[in-house]
Amino acid sequence: MAVKPRVNVVTIGGGWTSAILGWKLGEAGHKVVAIELGPGRWANPGFQHNHDGLRFHARHAMMINLRNETWTWRPNPDSPSLPMRQYGTFNPGQGLGGAGIHWTAQLWRFYPQDFRLRSSIIERYGEEKLPEGNTIQDWPVSYDELEPYYTQFEWDIGASGDADANPLGPPRSRPYPNPPLQHNIVGDMFLEAATQLGYHPFPFSSGILSQSYTDPFGNVRSGCLYCGFCTRYGCEVDAKSSPQTTHIPAALNTGNYEVRTRSRVLGINVDDSGYATGVNYVDENGEEHEQPADVVVLSGFTLTNVRMLLLSRGGPHGDGIGNDRGRVGKNYTYQHFVSPWRGHFPGKNLNLYMGNGTTMMAMHDLVGANLDHSDLDFIGGAQVWSSSGERDPETTVGGFPIEGTGDGRKWGQTWKDALRDQWNSTADLIMEGDSMPYVDQFLDLDPVYRATDGQPLLRLTFDWHENDYAMYRYVAERVKGIMEQMGPDLIEAPTELDPYNVHQYQSTHPTGGAIMGSDPDNSVTNKYGQVWDTPNVFVTGAALFPQNAAANPTDTVAAITYMQGDAIRDQYFANERKLMA
Amino acid sequence: MAGVGGGVLLGCEFDPNDTEITIPDQTWAYAENVPPPPDSVDRSRLGFFKPDEAATVEAFTARLIPGSPDDPGAREAGVTTYIDTALTKVVGYWEPTYLEPPFAETYTGSPPPEADNSSIERIFVQKSEIDRYGFQSSLIPQEIYRMGLRSVDALARDRFGARFTDLSEDQQDEIVGAIADDDAPTFDDPSAKLFWKTIRQDTVYGMFADPAYGGNVDMVGWKLIGYPGAQRGYTPIDMQSGDAPRPPQSLAQLHAFNAGVDVNCDIVLPVSDSDPENQQIPASRK
Numbered sequence: 001m002a003v004k005p006r007v008n009v010v011t012i013g014g015g016w017t018s019a020i021l022g023w024k025l026g027e028a029g030h031k032v033v034a035i036e037l038g039p040g041r042w043a044n045p046g047f048q049h050n051h052d053g054l055r056f057h058a059r060h061a062m063m064i065n066l067r068n069e070t071w072t073w074r075p076n077p078d079s080p081s082l083p084m085r086q087y088g089t090f091n092p093g094q095g096l097g098g099a100g101i102h103w104t105a106q107l108w109r110f111y112p113q114d115f116r117l118r119s120s121i122i123e124r125y126g127e128e129k130l131p132e133g134n135t136i137q138d139w140p141v142s143y144d145e146l147e148p149y150y151t152q153f154e155w156d157i158g159a160s161g162d163a164d165a166n167p168l169g170p171p172r173s174r175p176y177p178n179p180p181l182q183h184n185i186v187g188d189m190f191l192e193a194a195t196q197l198g199y200h201p202f203p204f205s206s207g208i209l210s211q212s213y214t215d216p217f218g219n220v221r222s223g224c225l226y227c228g229f230c231t232r233y234g235c236e237v238d239a240k241s242s243p244q245t246t247h248i249p250a251a252l253n254t255g256n257y258e259v260r261t262r263s264r265v266l267g268i269n270v271d272d273s274g275y276a277t278g279v280n281y282v283d284e285n286g287e288e289h290e291q292p293a294d295v296v297v298l299s300g301f302t303l304t305n306v307r308m309l310l311l312s313r314g315g316p317h318g319d320g321i322g323n324d325r326g327r328v329g330k331n332y333t334y335q336h337f338v339s340p341w342r343g344h345f346p347g348k349n350l351n352l353y354m355g356n357g358t359t360m361m362a363m364h365d366l367v368g369a370n371l372d373h374s375d376l377d378f379i380g381g382a383q384v385w386s387s388s389g390e391r392d393p394e395t396t397v398g399g400f401p402i403e404g405t406g407d408g409r410k411w412g413q414t415w416k417d418a419l420r421d422q423w424n425s426t427a428d429l430i431m432e433g434d435s436m437p438y439v440d441q442f443l444d445l446d447p448v449y450r451a452t453d454g455q456p457l458l459r460l461t462f463d464w465h466e467n468d469y470a471m472y473r474y475v476a477e478r479v480k481g482i483m484e485q486m487g488p489d490l491i492e493a494p495t496e497l498d499p500y501n502v503h504q505y506q507s508t509h510p511t512g513g514a515i516m517g518s519d520p521d522n523s524v525t526n527k528y529g530q531v532w533d534t535p536n537v538f539v540t541g542a543a544l545f546p547q548n549a550a551a552n553p554t555d556t557v558a559a560i561t562y563m564q565g566d567a568i569r570d571q572y573f574a575n576e577r578k579l580m581a
Numbered sequence: 582m583a584g585v586g587g588g589v590l591l592g593c594e595f596d597p598n599d600t601e602i603t604i605p606d607q608t609w610a611y612a613e614n615v616p617p618p619p620d621s622v623d624r625s626r627l628g629f630f631k632p633d634e635a636a637t638v639e640a641f642t643a644r645l646i647p648g649s650p651d652d653p654g655a656r657e658a659g660v661t662t663y664i665d666t667a668l669t670k671v672v673g674y675w676e677p678t679y680l681e682p683p684f685a686e687t688y689t690g691s692p693p694p695e696a697d698n699s700s701i702e703r704i705f706v707q708k709s710e711i712d713r714y715g716f717q718s719s720l721i722p723q724e725i726y727r728m729g730l731r732s733v734d735a736l737a738r739d740r741f742g743a744r745f746t747d748l749s750e751d752q753q754d755e756i757v758g759a760i761a762d763d764d765a766p767t768f769d770d771p772s773a774k775l776f777w778k779t780i781r782q783d784t785v786y787g788m789f790a791d792p793a794y795g796g797n798v799d800m801v802g803w804k805l806i807g808y809p810g811a812q813r814g815y816t817p818i819d820m821q822s823g824d825a826p827r828p829p830q831s832l833a834q835l836h837a838f839n840a841g842v843d844v845n846c847d848i849v850l851p852v853s854d855s856d857p858e859n860q861q862i863p864a865s866r867k
Contacts, residue, residue: 051811052618052832054790059676061615066677075713080696080704085679086716094614182817225814349823353808354815393789393808398782411645411761411781412754416654416805423806424826448683448701503715 001280003290007031008573010279010293012268012308013300014259015098016554017540017561019247021297024565026254030573033291034259034299035281037064038095042244047234053392057232060087062102064094064301069451071303073502075463076440083449083457088503090510091232092301096261097243099301099508100554104231104357105207105240107159108383108551109150109559111170111369112143114434117547121379129379131467135331135437137546140518140527141563147173149559157241158213158221160358161205168200168364181210181224183386185350186427187361190386193485199365204385206358207241207554217250228390230356240356263289264453268296268321268537270314275577276321276537294576295536295568298514302543306443306513307458309524309531309539317534322514322524324533329443331515333548334462336382336433336472337507338497341479343488344402348425355389362386366475367550368434378470382433382550384479393423402426403492427486429479432507433472434550438465443513460510463500472497509553511545528567528580529560535579540564614677618793618832619670624662628669629723633746634730635661638780640746641733644757645784653801655784663787663796664726673721685717718775729776733760735767791832803829811835 009025011018014036022032041047055061066086074081093099113120116138121129130136151174153159163175180203187203194201208230211223222237230240238245251257262284269277269290278292298305309328310320322328364370368381401410401418409415446459473495480493517523520532529544531537540561542553549556571580627635639661648654667675683701687708696705711717718725736759737745741752748756759765761781765773787796789803791811797803803810810829813836 049832049835049837051835052791052793054786054794055615055617058786058790059615063614063677065614066679070679073714075710079710080685080706082685082704082706082714082717083679083681084715085718086674086676088715182820184820185823188821226817226820227812227814229811349807349825351819351823351826353826354820359820393802393806394786397789397806398785409758409761411757413647416646416648419806423808448704449681452681499713501713501715503713 001288001290003292006292007033008293009033009295009297010035010291011297011299012265012279013037013098013298013304014096014261015299016100016243016247016558018297018299019243019251020558020561021299021540021565021568022251022257023247023254024569026251026256028569030256032251032257033293034257035263035265035279035291036096036259036261037264038261040096040259040261041101041234043234043236043238047236050233050236051227051229053229053394056229057392058394060091060232062093062095062232062234063087064092068453069457071458071460072446072449073460073462075500077461081446081459084502089501089506090508091505092303092508096259097248100243101234102232103207103554106358106552107154107161107205107207107555109170110143110549110551110556111367113369114549115139115141115143125373129373131379131436131465133438133440133465135439137331137515137517137522139546140516141560143170146556146559146563147171149562150555152562153555153558156216157207157246158209158215159205159207160210162203165202166200166364168367168370176205178210178213180204181206181208181355181359182226183359183361184352184355184389186352186387187359189427189486190361190429190482193482194363197482197485199363199482201361201363204358204360204362208356208358209239209241215246217246219245219249221245224356226355226359226389228353228355228392230390265308268308268312268314270312270317270321270534272315274316274534276534295538295572297538297540299540302510302513302541303443303458305539305541305543307445309514310445310458311455321534321537322531325520327522327524329513331437331512331546332441332443332460332462332510333435333437333512333545335435335507335509335548336431336468337509339428339430340492340494341429341483342402342426342492343483343486344422344426344490345488346421346425350387350425350427352387352389352391352427357388357390359389360386366478376474378467378474380434380436380467380471380550382431382471382475384475384482385430385432387427388430397423402490404490427488429483431475431479432550432552433475435548436465436467437512437547464497469497509542509548511542511548511553514539514543515546516544517546526579528564530580532579536577538564538568615675616671618791619666619795622662622666622795624659627665630665630668630726634726635665636746637730637733638664638726640753641757641780642784642787644750644753645781646788653805655788657798658788658801659796659798660784660787663790663794664783666795667783668723668726672723680719682719684719685711685714687711718771720771720775722779725771725776725779729768729771729779732765732768732776736760736765739767793832800829800831
């Protein structure tokens with residue numbers, strides 16, 4: 001086994017958080033090496049000819065390869081776990097840039113209240129309002145601390161949006177650098193209907209450029225072509241912001257950042273005193289290497305980071321790094337991300353195959369921070385969105401006909417006629433709701449199932465709780481009202497949430513499992529993602545979230561990483577192996 | 582288009598004379614998660630199906646999406662060619678699929694005694710819960726079709742005393758309906774549910790995926806629903822127009838991307854020769 005020259009930082013994963021740290025730390029003269037599971041790839045030529053819905057959407061060409069590793073799931077600790085054998089509930093990516101290549105680019109900040117959820121609920125409604133069995137925690141970082149980092153990230157990537165359009169939104173120190181993308185027809189129908197009902201709809205904020213933009217690094221990028229092949233694809237014109245458009249070039253330009261692709265990390269090495277000493281990895285030729293490093297950063301997907309901590313059992317960390325007090329895997333949360341409300345508008349060409357997942361309207365009236373829960377039987381809430389673009393036939397025609405059509409058969413002449421009449425004339429409404437942590441909702445290593453390399457798979461124990469069902473009922477009734485106001489001739493509007501399942505795609509927003517907190521008894525890391533029991537290991541990304549908010553995680557993940565990068569550069573390297581205050 | 586995928590596919594050619602179907606080593610796919618469309622599709626011969634199997638698939642899928650030369654359905658779209666090509670080019674699943682044991686076994690009532698000692702041979706799951714876990718079969722698509730088609734014919738014989746292909750369309754609809762409603766006792770492994778899910782999904786792909794995969798001939802599926810296929814882009818004005826969809830265009834017709842050309846103007850990017858209409862900037866958009 002070859003031992004590579006020692007570096008200052010090794011990151012496990014070559015995605016967005018790695019690139020941000022590579023840029024910030026590389027600029028300060030620290031050598032950073034990223035070990036990336038998947039291949040290298042760039043817009044040109046990699047994404048130039050990829051408009052193939054079967055390969056990229058239906059078959060998940062850019063995702064982690066389930067032939068080798070997957071995740072197991074069970075609804076509760078008393079049930080058996082089984083592996084997710086084919087993609088369903090979420091789509092973690094692999095390859096240079098990680099999920100930052102195939103993301104939808106819905107770009108939201110969390111609300112100030114989200115960062116002090118427990119305190120704000122207790123202050124306003126009393127402790128008894130918290131759901132039974134919950135482990136809701138305040139974040140150790142506030143919105144005000146993160147606000148400058150949100151702003152920096154949004155300007156670095158050229159975010160698109162209208163800062164004045166959402167009167168209920170979190171405060172901002174600067175507007176968006178670019179105007180919103182052009183929304184689709186359904187956006188207008190939703191705008192009118194929701195406004196008539198007294199809500200406050202507004203155009204989406206997006207990580208996709210609505211016009212050409214020269215970013216602060218000097219990269220010149222094109223605006224969006226509305227091509228309709230966006231989520232689960234790489235963008236051929238770099239209009240969709242990604243690590244490749246922005247932070248990887250910045251990191252490489254420092255001369256101190258290197259990515260080794262097609263390489264799989266086996267675990268974090270630890271010395272007898274409990275500090276990390278680097279990682280071992282296997283390259284694409286099957287050769288094992290040791291990469292010694294002063295600092296190890298977990299910069300993979302949420303679930304990858306948690307599994308890597310649990311698999312790294314060296315030295316005194318017999319249950320895994322960060323797990324000396326049994327906190328790894330706790331506060332696993334997800335997100336309500338369902339769109340069962342459909343309406344048919346006969347004769348209209350809605351043309352939802354154009355555009356992307358941000359060419360639409362949102363409303364935040366039902367987000368937890370904007371609701372008075374005094375007379376409600378739940379906490380939290382949800383965003384509501386109008387129809388996304390990028391509708392492809394491969395993944396949508398199977399869902400027709402709309403309930404109540406003809407003889408109800410999902411095959412035969414009924415199906416064919418419905419596809420002809422309904423496919424381009426059907427709009428849907430979507431909700432994105434927050435997810436609370438509970439004691440019976442967690443991640444650990446599966447006792448039975450293994451990856452093809454012999455290491456245990458990560459096991460998810462997760463199901464909806466009563467708060468989720470109640471929140472859904474409340475939001476569903478209002479969404480149905482909006483859909484009715486839009487005036488379809490057929491409407492499909494279930495009022496009850498189904499129990500969680502792993503085969504239906506919901507969102508790639510699993511969060512928690514290595515959360516940040518105020519002390520080692522309630523968390524795995526401090527506010528900088530620095531692991532309490534192994535201070536030269538840092539966790540990045542959504543594994544740090546104590547619970548998930550009703551918003552996509554990327555803006556918050558990036559803001560936290562900017563903060564981490566500054567702190568590691570300015571504080572950590574001045575006083576290595578010490579916990580930062 | 583060829584590249585790594587082409588080499589990979591060659592190593593996976595399926596031998597139709599081989600009656601033994603085993604789960605293949607798929608570690609090749611670590612680098613190439615999902616193969617690209619095949620370089621070519623041979624419509625003149627079957628690669629996986631035996632002739633009578635192909636006839637059953639064709640008749641069956643033609644009941645899922647009926648058609649005629651004037652109003653094409655699954656038959657006219659070449660759905661059977663799509664499925665046969667898919668089964669020939671890749672042994673196992675095109676999409677990343679975890680096929681490691683143990684597999685699930687369902688029960689009703691109280692759990693069987695073996696369920697308690699964490700058997701590593703089988704994992705016992707309550708029948709009412711199994712659907713929440715998604716796909717849990719040990720079968721690969723070649724097995725699902727080979728064995729499932731036998732169950733289709735067995736059901737046809739049970740109900741009507743003849744093979745599926747020899748039934749009237751009404752009788753065929755009754756068989757298809759029974760399978761769709763999971764009321765088909767001749768199925769065992771694959772279950773009627775799994776067979777139905779597989780053949781319906783493949784009918785979707787054969788009718789509506791890019792023609793490069795062997796189905797959707799002349800893009801008849803896309804014309805049916807009003808999907809323009811692989812386009813380079815649309816303008817903000819297109820986003821708001823509500824106009825009828827453009828004529829469709831396939832991946833092969835998609836104009837090569839001219840990297841470095843200014844694309845940030847208010848026009849549709851160069852599109853294929855097959856679609857001259859879209860090379861013009863409509864007067865309303867100038």
